[in-house]
Amino acid sequence: MNKHTYEEIGETIYTKKLENGLDVILLPKTEMAKTHGLFTTNYGSIDLEFVPIGKDELVTVPEGVAHFLEHKLFESEKGDVFADFSKQGASANAYTSFTKTAYLFTATDQIEKNVETLIDFVQDPYFTEQSVEKEKGIIAQEINMYDDQPDWQSFMGTIKAMFKHHPVNVDIAGTVESINKITKDDLYTCYNTFYHPENMTLFITGNFDPNRMMQLVERNQNRKDFKEMKELRRNFPVEPQEVATKEKKITMPVSITKCTVGIKEANLDISNEAFLKKDLLQGMILDHYFSKGGEFYQLLYEEQLIDDSFFFETNLDRNFGYTLIGSNSERPTEFADTLKEMLLRITNAKLTSETFERIKRKKIGKLLRSMNNLETMANLYTHYHILDLDFFSILSTVRALTFEDAQQFMQNWISEERLSVCTIAAE
Template structure:
C-alpha cells in the first residue's frame, strides 16, 4: 500500500489500486469506534450522453438516479434490511457527476463492507421491478415539482445550461422515466459500474492490512472490464444568460442570480484545481455570507432575509455560483446582487480583515469534519488528477492569501455568464 502522510494532523491515507482497477483508500482513525465507507462511481445525472468504444450513445434523463434506486432491490432480499440487521446505516445519492453508496457502523464492519461491495457489483434488473420503480420515482418527481425551493434550484440550472443534460432534473421526468428499459440499465451499468471507474474510501475504526485483504478477496470475484469511455461535458450555446419567471403557490416571491463559469483549464489540468474551487467559495463568503458588509446592507434594507444563501458547484466539466432567497421584490434583489458582483474586483483589496475572519471560520468548519468518519468519507473525492481529502482541503485553505482570491476572482468574473430565475405568487 502507498501512504499519503498528513503530519500536521497526525493522519495518513493508505491506498492501493487492485488488479481489477478499483482504487481503495483507507484512513485509520485512532480512538474512534465507528467506521464509515463510501463506494463512489464516476457517473451521474449529467452523463446521459457518452462515447463508448468510439460510438456515441444517448440515454434517457434520470437513468443514473434510477440505477442507484435499483441497485438496492435484489431478487430475494432488500439491501437496507440486511444493513439494518448488521447494525449498519446505509444510504446512496446521485449528483450531476457521481453516484455514492455509503454505510457506517460500529459493529459487523466486515459484514457490512462485504455487503456494500457485493450489492453494488451484482446488478439485478427485471422488467417487472423496473416498471414498478418508475411509479415510485414518478411520485418523487411530482413531490419535488411542488417544492418552490427545489424548483428555483432546478430551473436556475436549466437556465444556465439549456440544451444539455444538466438542464434535466437529476431524477429525470415522467416522460424520460417511461423510456428507460432493462437494456438501458444494463448498458449504463456495464459502461460505468466498472471497478476501474470506482473508488472505495473507508475511514474510522479499522486495521488497514485486515480491511485491505478483505477487499482484495472480495474483488477477486469481479474482473477488470476494459473499455474506452469518454464523458461529454455540458456546452450550453447561450452566451448572454437567461431570465426565467415561474408562478407557484408561495407565501413570498423567490429569486436567484446565477453565475455560470466558462471553464478555461490551465495547461496540464484535467479538472479545476482544489485551490480554485475552495478559493471561489471563500470569495463568495467574503461578499455574501452573513458576516459580510454586503449581506448586512441588503438585510437591513429589507431586500433579503435569513432565507438568503449561496451555493458553489464545481464538478467535472462545469462550475457555477447560485445566489438565492425570498424577497418582496425579485427584480430589485437580482439587480443588487448583480451590482455587488460587478463591484467585487474594485472592493476586494478592502477585504483583508474580513478575509482573515472568513478564512478562519471556513477552516473551523473543515477541521470539525475531522471528528467524523462519515464526514471524512462523504467529503472524499477519488477521481480527477488525484484523491482529495478533508486534510488536503484544510491545507489548501490555510495557505490561501487575499492575492490568491483576487486572481481567482479575476479568472472567474472575467468570463462568467449571468442569469436569473424568479418565482412569483400565482394570481
C-alpha cells in the same frame, strides 16, 4: 498498500489500486465508535452520451438513468438490501448527483460484514422487465413530489436559465416522460460501463484495522470478473460562456416569492493546481461577502430584502460550474438588482492583505472542523479524489494562497453575461 501520514493534521491514510482498477482508500480512526463506508462511481445524471464498454459508437440514453440505477441496485434476487443492513445494525443510504452516484452505510458493529454487503450489492445488478416497469411508477411519484417543491424548482430553474445545452440543465431524476423510455437494456448498458471498478472509489473511515480491511476488500474483488476497461469516453455538447436566458419566472402556489441569482462559471479547462485555487477562492470570497457577518449580507438584511432562508452555494466541476445565491423576498426585483450590482462590484473590490489572511484562517478552521465528521470527510475526500486532487493537501494549498491570487480571481470572476435570475412567484 501505500501508507501516507499527513503530519499537519495527524491523519494516516492507506490506499491501493486493485488489479481490477478499484481505488480503495482507508482512513482508520480508532478513537471513533462508528465506521462509515462510501462506495462511489464517477457517474451521474449528466452522463447521457457515451461509448459503452466494449463498443465503438456513441449512444444516448434517456434522462434519469443514473438515478433510476441507484434505486434498482437496492433490489436483489434475494430481497431488499436495506433489510440486510438493518439486520447487521447498519444504516444505509444512497444518492445521485450531476456527476456521481454513491452508496453508503454507517455502523458500530459487524463492520466487515457491512463492508462486504455494500460492495456485493453494488456489484450484483439484477434487473427484470417487470421490476423496471414497477420502478417507473415509484420514481414518477418522486419526480412529481419535487415538481411541487419551491426550493427544488428554484434550484433547477436557475440551472436551466444558466445552461443552454449542457445536460446539467436536466433534472437529476429525469422527467416522467424520459423515465418511461428507460429499458432493462439501458440499465445494463449504463451499469456495465460506469460501474466498472476502474471508474469507482471505495472509501472506508472509522474504527477498523487497515491491513485486515484491505485484505477483506481484495479477497472480495478477486472472486469477481470484470471486462477490461481501456478508456471511458463521454461526450458533452459545446456550451456557450453566456447564460441561456437572463431571467426565468416560474409560478407556483407559494406564499412568498423566492428569488435566486446564478453565476455561470467559466474558464474551467485549466490545470489541477489552477482548478483547486479557483474552487477554494470562489468559496472563500463568497463566504466573506455573504455569510452572516459579511458586508453584503448585512446590507441585504438591513434593507429587508432577505429573510432567514437566505443561502449561497457553489459547485465546480471539470466541464461545468455554477454559484447560486438566493432568498425568499417580498421585493424580489429589488433583491435581484441589488445582488447583481453587489456581485459585479466584487470585480473592482479592494481587499486588504490583513482581511485576506482572516479569510484564509476562517477557511482553514472550516476544513479542520469537517475532518471531525466521518460522513463529511468521506464525501469531500471522494469528491476531490475523482477530480484527481488530494483533499488532505488542501490545507497547505489554502495557506499558500496569496493576496495577489485573491485579487486576480476577483477581477476575472463575474461578468454581466454570465448572470441569471430565477423567480418562483405566486400563481
